[in-house]
Amino acid sequence: MRGCLQPARWLTTATLRRPLLSSQRLPAISCNQHPRLFHHSPIFQARQSSKPLSPVEERIDAIPIERYRNFCIVAHVDHGKSTLSDRLLELTGTIKAGENKQVLDKLDVERERGITVKAQTCTMLYNYEGEDYLLHLIDTPGHVDFRTEVSRSYASCGGALLLVDASQGVQAQTVANFYLAFAQGLTLVPVVNKVDLPSADPDRALEQMRSTFELDVDKAVLVSAKTGRNVQELLPSIIKNIPAPIGDATKPPRILLVDSWYSTYKGVILLTRIFDGEVKAGDQLVSFATGLKYIVGEVGIMYPNQTPQSVLRAGQVGYIYFNPGMKRSQEAKIGDTFTKVGCEKLVEPLPGFEEPKSMVFVAAYPVDSNDFPHLEESINQLLLNDRSVTMQKESSEALGAGFRLGFLGTLHCSVFEDRLRQEHGASIILTPPTVPCKIIWKDGEESIITNPSHFPEEDTLRVKVDELQEPYVLATITFPEEYLGRVMELCEANRGEQVSMEFFTATQVILKYQLPLAQLVDDFFGKLKGSTKGYASIDYEESEWRKSNVVKLQLLVNKIPVDAVSRVVHSSQTSRLGRQWVTKFKEHVERQMFEVIIQAAVGRNVIARETIKPYRKDVLAKLHASDITRRRKLLEKQKEGRKRLKAVGNVVIDHKAFQAFLAK
Secondary structure, three states, rough: HHHHHHHHEEEEEHHHHOOOOOOOOOOOOOOOOOOOOOHHHHHHHHHHOOOOOOOOOHHHOOOOOOEEEEEEEOOOOOOOOOOOOOOOHHHHOOOOOOOOOOOOOHHHHHHHOOOOOOOOOEEEEEEEEEEEEEEEEEEEEHHHHHHHHHHHHHOOOOOOEEEEOOOOOOOHHHHHHHHHHOOOOOOOEEEEEOOOOOOHHHHHHHHHHHHHHOOHHHHHHHHHOOOEEOHHHHHHHHHHHOOOOOOOOOOEEEEEEEEEEEOOOOOOEEEEEEOOOOEOOOOEEEEEEOOOEEEEEEEEEEEEOOEEEOOOOOOEEEEEEEEEOOOOHOOOOOOOOOEEOOOOOOOOOOOOOOOOOOOEEEEEEEHHHHHHHHHHHHHHHHHHHHHOOOOEEEOOOEEEEEEEEEEHHHHHHHHHHHHHHHHHHHEEEEEEEOOOOOOOOOOOOOOEEEEEEEEOOHHHHHEEEEEEEEEEEEEEEEEEEHHHHHHHHHHOOOOEEEEEEEEEEEEEEEEEEEEEEHHHHOOOHHHHHOOOOOOOEEEEEEEEEEEEEEEEEEEOOOOOEEEEEEEEEHHHHHHHHHHHHHHHHHHOOOOOOOOEEEEEEEEOEEEEEEEEEOOOOOOOOOOOOOOHHHHHHHHHHHHHHHHHHHHHHHOOOOHHHHHHHHHH
């Protein structure tokens, strides 16, 4: 056997010893070179470049930038954006018909609730009149809490499909998304969906779009995304009406970071829009925001999943990940510009996006304090894919170590909680949502308080604070005219101030109100839906900070504050909330050997009180026909003993009591 192998060994060594011609000579690579860096060596690049292109890549390679179209679908929540995206993907052959539903809704919580939370992207190839077109679609969320996802999507698009439900017509978020798209200068194509419903009235929807947005409804396409009716008319309309992106592939690369997500194996993956130049594996890129340099490991498109390509050119939207990988998601600043190393002075950075501001804060604690490390790891993993959540560690005497989390709104908070429970199996207790409060001190300084425990005490307020302010929002509410009285009554009861009222059809009203954000997060949406039988829709945007008489409401048990249960509220809400708190807390606290007093207080002023009577031993049980003084002596002795017990004994409140009290 050994003899048989000898010729092969001689052949190998002879081949290695044979001198290379000067034209064949390749640069030497040291043996201790990092194995990952080998992928960027000239030998590897030469081998890679000789690889035949896939049929998809050959088609893309032949398409000039004039035949690119980047567009998104914007609409009110539940008007059929994700279903329409599925139909477009089927028509272009990107996915097989009937196999998948809501392809671009990748999170479990999105499929469960039937809403889009993260803007998802997909590239499509479509042959129109004998020529290939490269279409790039972004499916955006409809709910107001995910507005930042929508504004980011607009930056990489040249136009948008403005989708309206034929039975519901124009709704609050349709109006808000229209103005957002109009401000970005996007070309809008009106689309009326759900024309197959018995209650559909496409003519009314078109008239609303014409009168409200002054759109040319002659170009409108009437479709049913569910049945696929007339959807094939949409792609030619996109090609004719939405302009091609502007870009020059010969210029130095100018790459906008639109989104990022984390992969365990590849590190941070960036979703980018190439404005100028081109990018391929092996290029060295530099970030304008951080100044850090990276070597590109792979580029590709979402087709509909990650599909590697040899190059991304100007006008395209695709993903990039680095090798060695980007390990910290904080380095991927959304809205950042990347270019090639050495081209920094030749390239002007693109205008970035606004950083989303958290407006609703909750405290999260593990049900079992031993689960704290698991909860921390779970939250950190979700933060890699959701950059708009803020996190700070905090601790409570009652509930132990936990976190203060900041969200864009109450739905955002609810979705995050669902993802923690479903994807990571976390058991958590969440406190009721609170909003920030601004303090203007007498020395002119300003500070924003997001944690009620940091709110100044009564004496400090009196001596050092000049003014307290709370955030207001401009709410746009649309609903049928018959519910006008109820909606106005609800807004007034929640300290709202009317800004405008207009009838945009004979039966539909758009009402604008300035509302305190604190009232909005206190289940305002649920009350609105209840008072309008589910017909109303609401959208809101940040308005301003206003002077307000806000106070800190605390829960006291035997005169000791329970730090986990405190809120900064308007003084008009204290008596209602205080009564609710003490009544609810009394239900969950067990009786002790001494009297337990539960109070709701603002500073030293007690708003509401409940008393839990103590267990009582019958000390007179053994006395029959005894003297009254003997009875009195035993009762006095019992009373003294209870006083001593109260002085040294703490109220034992079970963890489950807090859990039940803080449950929705």
